[in-house]
Amino acid sequence: MEHLQFEFECSGNREDSQQATLSGVVSSGNLEVMLENADLNGLCRINVSTSAQGFGEIWQAVLNDFVARYNLANLQISINDGGATPAVVCLRLDQAMEEYLEIST
Amino acid sequence: MSDLSGIRRGHSYYEATARDRISKLLDSNSFQELIGPAERIASPHLEPLGQPCSFNDGIIIGTGNLNGLPVLIASQEGGFMGGSVGEVHGAKLTGLLERAVDEKPAAVLLLLESGGVRLHEANAGLIAISEVIRALLTTRKSGIPVLGLIGGAYGCFGGMGIVARCCDALIINEEGRLGLSGPDVIETTMGVEEFDSTDRALVWRTVGGKHRYLLGEVQCLVEDDIEAFRAAAIEIIDKVQPLSLESLEQENLVLSQRLANYGHSQDGAEIWGAMGIADPQKLPLMDIPSFLKAVEGKVQGNL
Amino acid sequence: MAIKKWDTQAENRRARLLRASSVCKGKIVPADRVTALFEEVIEPGDRVCLEGNNQKQADFLARCLAQVDPQRVYDLHMVQSVIALPSHIELFERGIAHKVDFSYSGPMGTRMAQLVADGKIKIGAIHTYLELFGRYFIDLTPKVSLIVAHSADRQGNLYTGPNTEDTPTIVEATAFKSGIVIAQVNQIVETLPRVDIPGDWIDYVTQAPTPHALEPLFTRDPAQISEIQILMAMMVIKGIYAKYDVNRLNHGVGFNAAAIELLLPTYAQSLGLKGKICRHWMLNPHPTLIPAIEAGFVESVYSPGSELGMEDYVSARPDVFFTGSDGSQRSNRAFSHAAGHYACDLFIGSSLQMDLQGNSSTVTLDRITGFGGAPNLGADARGRRHVSPTWLKAGREAQSGLSTTPRGRKLVVQIMETYREHMQPAFVERLDAWEMMEKTGMELPPIMVYGDDVSHIVTEEGIANLLLCRTEEERNDAIRGVAGYTPLGLGRSHSAVENLRDRGIVSRPEDLGVDHRMATRDLLAARTVKELVHWSGGLYQPPKSFRNW
Numbered sequence: 001m002e003h004l005q006f007e008f009e010c011s012g013n014r015e016d017s018q019q020a021t022l023s024g025v026v027s028s029g030n031l032e033v034m035l036e037n038a039d040l041n042g043l044c045r046i047n048v049s050t051s052a053q054g055f056g057e058i059w060q061a062v063l064n065d066f067v068a069r070y071n072l073a074n075l076q077i078s079i080n081d082g083g084a085t086p087a088v089v090c091l092r093l094d095q096a097m098e099e100y101l102e103i104s105t
Numbered sequence: 106m107s108d109l110s111g112i113r114r115g116h117s118y119y120e121a122t123a124r125d126r127i128s129k130l131l132d133s134n135s136f137q138e139l140i141g142p143a144e145r146i147a148s149p150h151l152e153p154l155g156q157p158c159s160f161n162d163g164i165i166i167g168t169g170n171l172n173g174l175p176v177l178i179a180s181q182e183g184g185f186m187g188g189s190v191g192e193v194h195g196a197k198l199t200g201l202l203e204r205a206v207d208e209k210p211a212a213v214l215l216l217l218e219s220g221g222v223r224l225h226e227a228n229a230g231l232i233a234i235s236e237v238i239r240a241l242l243t244t245r246k247s248g249i250p251v252l253g254l255i256g257g258a259y260g261c262f263g264g265m266g267i268v269a270r271c272c273d274a275l276i277i278n279e280e281g282r283l284g285l286s287g288p289d290v291i292e293t294t295m296g297v298e299e300f301d302s303t304d305r306a307l308v309w310r311t312v313g314g315k316h317r318y319l320l321g322e323v324q325c326l327v328e329d330d331i332e333a334f335r336a337a338a339i340e341i342i343d344k345v346q347p348l349s350l351e352s353l354e355q356e357n358l359v360l361s362q363r364l365a366n367y368g369h370s371q372d373g374a375e376i377w378g379a380m381g382i383a384d385p386q387k388l389p390l391m392d393i394p395s396f397l398k399a400v401e402g403k404v405q406g407n408l
Numbered sequence: 409m410a411i412k413k414w415d416t417q418a419e420n421r422r423a424r425l426l427r428a429s430s431v432c433k434g435k436i437v438p439a440d441r442v443t444a445l446f447e448e449v450i451e452p453g454d455r456v457c458l459e460g461n462n463q464k465q466a467d468f469l470a471r472c473l474a475q476v477d478p479q480r481v482y483d484l485h486m487v488q489s490v491i492a493l494p495s496h497i498e499l500f501e502r503g504i505a506h507k508v509d510f511s512y513s514g515p516m517g518t519r520m521a522q523l524v525a526d527g528k529i530k531i532g533a534i535h536t537y538l539e540l541f542g543r544y545f546i547d548l549t550p551k552v553s554l555i556v557a558h559s560a561d562r563q564g565n566l567y568t569g570p571n572t573e574d575t576p577t578i579v580e581a582t583a584f585k586s587g588i589v590i591a592q593v594n595q596i597v598e599t600l601p602r603v604d605i606p607g608d609w610i611d612y613v614t615q616a617p618t619p620h621a622l623e624p625l626f627t628r629d630p631a632q633i634s635e636i637q638i639l640m641a642m643m644v645i646k647g648i649y650a651k652y653d654v655n656r657l658n659h660g661v662g663f664n665a666a667a668i669e670l671l672l673p674t675y676a677q678s679l680g681l682k683g684k685i686c687r688h689w690m691l692n693p694h695p696t697l698i699p700a701i702e703a704g705f706v707e708s709v710y711s712p713g714s715e716l717g718m719e720d721y722v723s724a725r726p727d728v729f730f731t732g733s734d735g736s737q738r739s740n741r742a743f744s745h746a747a748g749h750y751a752c753d754l755f756i757g758s759s760l761q762m763d764l765q766g767n768s769s770t771v772t773l774d775r776i777t778g779f780g781g782a783p784n785l786g787a788d789a790r791g792r793r794h795v796s797p798t799w800l801k802a803g804r805e806a807q808s809g810l811s812t813t814p815r816g817r818k819l820v821v822q823i824m825e826t827y828r829e830h831m832q833p834a835f836v837e838r839l840d841a842w843e844m845m846e847k848t849g850m851e852l853p854p855i856m857v858y859g860d861d862v863s864h865i866v867t868e869e870g871i872a873n874l875l876l877c878r879t880e881e882e883r884n885d886a887i888r889g890v891a892g893y894t895p896l897g898l899g900r901s902h903s904a905v906e907n908l909r910d911r912g913i914v915s916r917p918e919d920l921g922v923d924h925r926m927a928t929r930d931l932l933a934a935r936t937v938k939e940l941v942h943w944s945g946g947l948y949q950p951p952k953s954f955r956n957w
Binding site: 029055087088098 | 635
């Protein structure tokens with residue numbers, strides 16, 4: 001298992017959601033993504049636990065693009081990953097974010 | 106848009122995740138999760154083995170309403186380690202059943218999808234299964250119906266197969282499978298000549314929804330549609346008979362008759378023929394309404 | 409001066425048949441005498457064709473051949489479409505054969521690689537199907553061919569049934585060049601449903617103890633189609649099929665192709681494309697094409713082979729499929745692949761690896777797999793002369809701004825997720841094919857589809873239109889632009905890719921008007937094999953390994 005943490009400075013605000021949202025299922029080639037509010041001084045923090053070792057740079061690149069798309073501050077994202085491809089990771093992140101924004105508004 | 110009329114209806118139970126099944130089975134927006142993912146009560150045993158954990162350890166539990174009646178509900182996620190029962194997973198299920206004794210809901214719904222005990226935490230899982238069975242029987246004894254719903258890709262096997270048969274009633278779709286040893290396990294231990302687990306038609310004739318229904322082990326056979334499961338669950342709650350010595354003795358009688366009648370049979374279809382069903386070979390290919398019509402009056406033990 | 413004899417081959421054939429008369433009288437050979445027959449009619453050094461493609465197999469004759477006495481029969485030069493069975497390998501292990509010309513060796517690829525390394529197999533060449541068939545008539549004509557059919561009558565007439573496949577080609581090459589043709593059949597009957605091969609082209613027939621092997625190779629369970637594949641299929645339909653009015657096409661086998669087929673009655677229908685795209689196909693009878701046929705998209709399908717379980721469905725749709733007077737399908741691999749190359753406007757297929765030039769390969773290092781038909785189907789037909797709107801439009805795009813003689817272009821589309829399972833990148837600096845070449849001493853790297861034949865690359869990130877690229881650098885940027893988070897994709901210049909987007913060379917889903925939120929499994933016309941059966945009105949009978957009822 002590999003544990004990675006990424007932090008991004010973000011400026012975007014949103015209505016506070018009281019509820020954490022969870023998307024996806026941890027299985028081979030798949031992942032679960034949980035989004036929660038957190039007081040992070042404007043940061044978006046992303047924790048990844050993954051069974052696929054040695055792909056930190058690819059996670060960084062995927063998450064750079066994801067954060068650039070939404071730019072949401074004070075957001076904790078937690079990922080349990082069963083070795084998903086970047087395509088699947090991007091899809092789940094977008095699905096989780098869409099659900100989260102739906103609940104927030 | 107597409108013409109799928111008569112081909113597909115509603116939302117597939119088979120395809121849905123554990124969470125989707127709950128939200129579409131219960132009255133809308135009534136579900137309140139207990140020990141949700143944000144509490145991060147995950148298995149402590151998987152990390153040392155290099156396995157990813159899940160924030161809900163493969164089972165979602167909570168409260169909600171079914172047709173206005175308060176229920177407790179648990180839903181196993183087959184996608185996470187085959188819905189296997191580890192320490193946390195089992196404790197959540199046991200806790201939910203114990204809570205039922207205190208809260209006295211109209212029913213407990215168990216959405217079962219599991220290969221049984223999680224081998225990575227086998228001792229804890231085995232103990233958990235027995236705790237679940239004890240809690241389930243205590244719940245039934247206190248007059249609360251426990252319904253099992255089966256219909257996911259991973260089936261319901263091993264210890265959870267036993268748990269399923271401890272329920273008051275079971276609802277299954279055609280795709281659902283119920284058994285003790287799974288097809289692969291049987292092939293591995295008994296040999297491919299005894300049981301070819303890649304012969305999926307044989308697998309379904311042996312452990313599939315229709316066969317379990319015909320044997321009277323499952324009380325309701327429904328379309329692969331969450332709405333159909335919901336309708337069946339609503340209907341069945343009222344019909345559940347309280348657990349009693351007489352009902353157990355009756356069940357024992359049925360089982361010993363079954364052994365006497367079909368114990369020598371080599372194949373599911375042979376049993377169906379012995380039950381007096383015409384053209385038993387055709388049953389697997391029938392849609393659910395035609396099937397139920399074809400077997401009407403031949404099945405014991407269905408509500 | 410001695411008088412030159414011009415019929416030595418025919419004379420040799422007569423001598424062999426005479427020797428064989430000690431084993432059997434007449435055309436019908438008992439199954440337990442087949443090995444003995446081989447020892448009489450096959451001579452050391454013979455070129456022997458063993459029929460079997462990736463669907464039907466002359467498996468009984470292969471087993472019998474592997475049992476001949478290697479003191480009597482040895483040094484054979486095998487010519488065969490596919491090396492697929494353990495008995496095929498045994499021929500080399502036992503020293504019965506030493507050389508092979510073939511096309512594909514999927515399941516036995518690893519054993520092949522070992523035997524080549526051990527010097528037990530000498531590979532003449534690895535061909536495409538059409539090349540191998542072509543050489544049967546030029547310089548690799550079989551002396552003895554061991555073929556397979558469904559049934560025979562007492563005169564040796566053969567009924568191949570839906571899986572005609574390679575049989576007519578092999579028999580034609582052998583029977584008309586003084587060769588000997590031996591057929592295994594499932595049954596010998598009084599009257600055949602129809603005659604697929606005339607009996608006077610056949611020397612011997614045997615009824616095999618068990619029906620010949622038949623693999624359901626083109627069955628893809630819709631349950632395994634992912635949302636990513638659905639998204640890519642949406643892009644293909646809107647960004648390529650609709651844009652170029654693609655009506656004559658061939659699909660490779662795989663889940664990407666299955667996803668496209670299953671989106672025709674739903675997504676393509678919603679775009680108003682029925683009757684406008686995908687009307688004529690060169691395709692095996694894919695079960696996943698059933699919904700599109702039933703929905704009225706498909707006008708005709710011509711097939712290289714058949715598919716297990718599809719027989720009744722095909723028979724019930726003679727307006728769509730090619731069927732005989734008896735009602736059952738007839739296929740033909742040689743004709744199909746010629747049609748796929750020259751008569752289709754589009755090929756779409758998947759690959760394991762692609763490099764920056766767009767070359768793709770399915771080679772992995774420890775296996776020799778071969779080519780099959782993809783290189784011919786997935787190549788621009790330079791010899792083509794007839795026009796179609798699709799072909800002309802592609803040609804115009806490829807030549808816009810250039811002062812070259814106008815001509816058309818075939819659309820050759822490669823579709824793949826940027827990473828395969830277990831995080832294997834699909835886009836690589838150097839194909840494994842190069843290392844395979846160096847390891848095995850090949851003259852060329854085994855490339856499946858050459859980059860200069862590829863017109864479009866589709867990944868989950870979007871579509872790269874290589875027709876519009878004018879320089880090597882632009883092609884590289886376009887490929888990087890859809891290569892996702894692979895090392896090649898990460899090496900992109902963002903400004904260059906944005907520039908290509910402005911020019912329509914790289915298109916994202918949103919550029920095509922494809923909403924990624926629609927890319928769910930609900931969009932599939934069938935999500936399960938059972939739904940395919942429903943679509944077929946109960947005519948499709950899926951193999952038991954694909955049922956869950």
